[in-house]
Amino acid sequence: MSESGRRRSLGASIRLYTVLGVYLLVTTFPFYYMLLTSLRVPKDVYRREAMLTPDNLTLANYVTVLTSSGMQTWISNSIVVSFASTTISVAISVLAAYALARLKFFGAQTMARSVLFTYLVPGSLLFIPLFLIMSNLGLLNTLWALVISYQTFNVPFCTWMLLGYFRTIPEELEDAARIDGCTRMGVLGRIILPLAGPGIVTAFIFGFTNSWNEFLLAVVMAQRSELRTIPAGLYSFQVGDVLLWGQLMAAALLATLPVIILFTLVQRFVVQGLTVGSVKG
Amino acid sequence: MELSAREVKQRRIVWSRLLGKDAALGYALIVPLLLVIIGLLAYPIISALLLSFQDRRLGLPGRFIGLENYAELLFRDRRFRTVVSNSILFTLVSVAGKLLIGMGMAILLNQRIKARAMFRGWLLLPWVAPTFVTALTWRWMFDGTSGIINYLLMLFGVITSPIAWLGNGATALLAVMATNIWRGFPFFGVSLLAGMQAIPAELYEAAEVDGASPWQKFWHITLPGVRTVLVVTTMLSTIWTFNDFQIVWIMTGGGPAFATHLFATYSYQVGFSGSRLGYAVAISTILAPLLIVMILALSPLIMRGERE
Incomplete structure (x- = not known):
């Protein structure tokens, strides 16, 4: 035992x-x-x-899959959507998480709580209203529909993660810099961001894989083949009568590889405690 | 009327007492977050609620019909009854399976094992792999004619002829539950392992001095030690499992004969194949009260864990 x-x-x-x-x-x-x-x-x-x-x-099968124009489009859509949506999410989350972790203002606690709350709201409740919003905004025929709607799960997730990370950075470092005449934004840029580097990279990688794997919104929003990401593309690929399992599995494996590689990187970052070193040094 | 410099300063002090000393910068930094929460979460949730009171077809304006959608769901929709019982069974069995197998994984990795970190990473693979890939792969493995599962079962003499796993109701539900368990158990495993590693070794040493059996040690030390993480993981998993879409949609599409339809898949089908958006939304909003209760019960536990 x-x-x-x-x-x-x-x-x-x-x-x-x-x-x-x-x-x-x-x-x-x-x-x-x-x-x-x-x-x-x-x-x-x-x-x-x-x-x-x-x-x-x-x-x-790999040759067929990689040279098919459909799969090439889906791969590039997946990269564009995951990259763009996660970059936006992380930018929003860094600012918000710093404010919620460090600054004292009315409503900060409530805000932190509502971030967690929204993180737990399942996508199955949101996909129809999000579809209508994107339709009203005229974005359904663009990749923006996915980039924007992916903020619903990435922003709460990244903010929550970074909130925890920022809290582990000793406040003394910040106080010292402020005594030396640094502004709050200066502190964020010069002290917090470099120290939070691994946390931000981790949040980015998690956000990226979440977007990369997202299925429901991808199927709902991208109704034309050239707008599909890999999950939605492969799903449409298997709707036909004959399932080409060889090609399907080749494509599925190709879609899995980046996720597993990224995850291996994150595992290392999670373990690394950068703050400990900085206080000692 | 111009304010004097002194008055301006005083007003600032009053404001900062009311709102906190970092109010200006604090609010400025959370504006983007607020926009996301209001525009992409609060507004859709409220509009979902409003939609559920409407007869709304794809591409047409809605018509207010009060509680009609809910009345139809609760009293006249026999398919919805099947969806409710499927969802409950699917969630109970899947979460229980994930919990048991995950607990086994945590106990296993909590032993003195060489290269524990490597094994932990390895066993996490089902959780890391994209769910749509998992669903596709298991659909292929459960294939009725050429699936590897039939092949193996026949090879070992468990069955004599192939079973159409995804072709009949009871086995299809079993298959999607098995897939869900496979995907989800590592999350329980690593969470519980983290909880177990935080239990002080002295407790076990003391129990050993007293001659406690492995079972007694598990029951009186390990289980109470991981109680909070167990509750949090189970509740999180219950929310996720209850709202599962991908596995069922890819493996069975909710069939055969509605045997595997869950809330999310039914909602999707009604909304996008049947074009009844108002009714589709009512299918998910009817769960909202339950969901809110669960989230409210869960958040303080997570917040507490965060502070520790």
């Missing part, structure tokens, strides 16, 4: 690693199967005898 105490017996070790093995297997298998399917020609995808064994593999 605990980390302390005696050394484990051999039997207990075997049990422990067996259970761990089962967890790893269940977690990994769908990814393996995705990869395997993506590397096969259509007739092998359905071949019973060769369900699990990697033979006769080909990169043809």
Whole structure:
């Protein structure tokens, strides 16, 4: 049960690693199967005898997917939408989170609470009114519809995250700078932002992946193929009668890779405590 | 009438006493946030509420019909009844599954294990992967004719002929729940693990001196130690699971015969395939009171965790 105490017996070790093995297997298998399917020609995808064994593999599906104009458009839409919406969210959130974490003014507490509250409001409640708003603004046929509506989940999320991060930056650093004649905005620019760098990068990466993965609003807002992001594009791809699982899995894997790479980066940033060093130094 | 410099200064002092010393800059910095909260959250929520009192078709102006949508939902819409029972079953089973498997993961990773950080990152993969990818992949794995799940079950002699998992009601609901559990258990796992690692080791040492069994240690030390994080994670997951859209929409589209429709998928279908926006919105706003109660109960717990 605990980390302390005696050394484990051999039997207990075997049990422990067996259970761990089962967890790893269940977690990994769908990814393996995705990869395997993506590397096969259509007739092998359905071949019973060769369900699990990697033979006769080909990169043809990747070539097809990456050279199709539809997928190229969806990838570039996903990049543009995720990048633009997250940049805006992070800019809004940095200012707001600094104000809510550090400045003393009437309503700051209530505001911080309402940020959390709005973060918890599910998208299923918002998608129809957001669709009508974008329709009224005449934005439905542009990527702006997604860039703007993604603020609904990214701004509360990033503000909440940065709020926690700013609170960990020692106030003494700020006081010292202000005694030296720095203005509040000067403090934000010269002291807080550099120190909060990892926090801001983390918020950006989380925001980016949230936008990258978003499905419901993407399906609702982008009704024409050239406006779709990858999730909505792949969904439209699979509505037809024949499902090309090989290509679909290749595209799905391509959409997953950036997310996993970004996540690996964030894990490191989360662990890094930059503030500790700055107080000591 | 000109104010003297002294009067101006005095007024500023009065204002700063009322609003706080950093009021001017503070309000200036939260203006963009306020715009988002008002324009993209408060306004849509209020307009959702107003829409739910209307007969509103796609592309047409709305007509006020009072509580008619709600009356239809509650008393005349038999499909909605199916949606409610599907959602409750889906949420209960999925959250319970995620909780149990996640608890197992946390206990496992809380042992002395080499390369724990690597395993934690690895087991987090289902949570990290985009949900639409997960839904597509599991749809393919549950395929009735060529799916790997049928193949494996037949290989090990569990079944003798393939099952059309997504083709009939009961198994389709099972399949979407299994997928949801697979995707969501790591969130419970890492949250509970963080909670467990904050429990002082001395508690376990003392219990061992007293000869407590592993089960007793779990029941009397681990579980109380992770209580808050357990409640927060479960409530968060309940909100998310209850409002799930992607997994069901991609895997089954709510079918077969409505067996897997949830609130969000039904709302989407009524709104965009059936073009009845007012009714579609009523399907989600009818949950709002429950949602608000849950969020209000949850926020202080999260705020407290934040301060600790």
